[in-house]
Amino acid sequence: MSSVLPSFAAIQRRQRVHAAVRELLAEQGFRISMDAVAARAGCSKQTLYAQFGSKQALLRSMIDEHLDLTTVRLEDGPGTGNDVRGTLLAFAMEHLAHLCDPSVVATSQLLTAEAHQFPEEAKALYRDGCERLTERLARWLASAMERGLLKQDDPHLAAELLLSMITGLDFERQRFAVPHRRSLAARRRWAEFAVDGFLRAFPPAIGMAAAAADAPSKPQEFQI
Known part of the structure; x- marks a missing residue:
């Protein structure tokens, strides 16, 4: 019992710190400090440095x-059921839900406005976020291509194309304070349109397509 409690406490502390960082990024942008995070999370700055090392x-x-x-949804690979569409739809819905979160919208607007003042911080944020997301999706697409579930092509370019299709113009709408896809129904409709368009551009090999057509269909469920 005693060995479990410290781990649980550490998880709770990490969650509080992450929540504090998200809140402060929306309020302060790149000017966020370790002092502010510690105060918001209810811990000491020394604790933050001991756990994370740096801002x-x-x-x-x-x-x-x-x-x-x-x-x-991508961690287990394309899966034995060959349900490429279902996996990509679930991924798209998760991604759109995150982009439509009000705190994420506020943070994106503030960080975009400040990027020219903090170029190194902005580049690091892009590398740690956008580039790594693209890399994870590219690995999944490469695996699907190797199995014949998608047409062979450059997986990194395909990943960037799919992410662009999923995002659409919502970033621009948010940037100019124009209504975007806030509702679940609107996000689902767009996710299906984007993923189906992507799959038409990267159809599976003929044999895999026939096998997928013969497989029993399952209703799609989205959890976000």
Whole structure:
């Protein structure tokens, strides 16, 4: 029992710290400090440095948490059921739900406005977030291509194309304070349109397509 409690306490502390970072990024942008995070999370600055080492490592830890949630459907590979469409739809819905979160919208607007003042921090945030998300998706697509579930092509370019299709113009709508896809129904409709368009561009090999057509269909369920 005693060995479990410290781990549980550490998890709770990490969650509080991550929540504090998300809140402060929306309020302060790149000016966020370790002092502010410690005060918001209810811990000491020494504790933050002991656990994370630096502000950049703390930001990377928070981004890792988001990436794990967004890409959880991709972790097991294309799967024995060959349900490429279902997996990509689930991924798209998770990604769109994150992009439409009000705190994420506020953070994106503030960080975009400040990027020219903090170029190194902005580049690091892009590398830790966008580039790593693209890399995870590219690995999954490469595996699907190797198995004949998708047409062979450059998986990194395909990943960037799919992410662009999923995002659409919502970033631009958010940036200019224009209504975007807030509702679950609107996000699902767009996710299906984007994923189906992507799959038409990267159809599976003929044999795999025939096998998928003969397989019993299952209703799609989205959990976000």
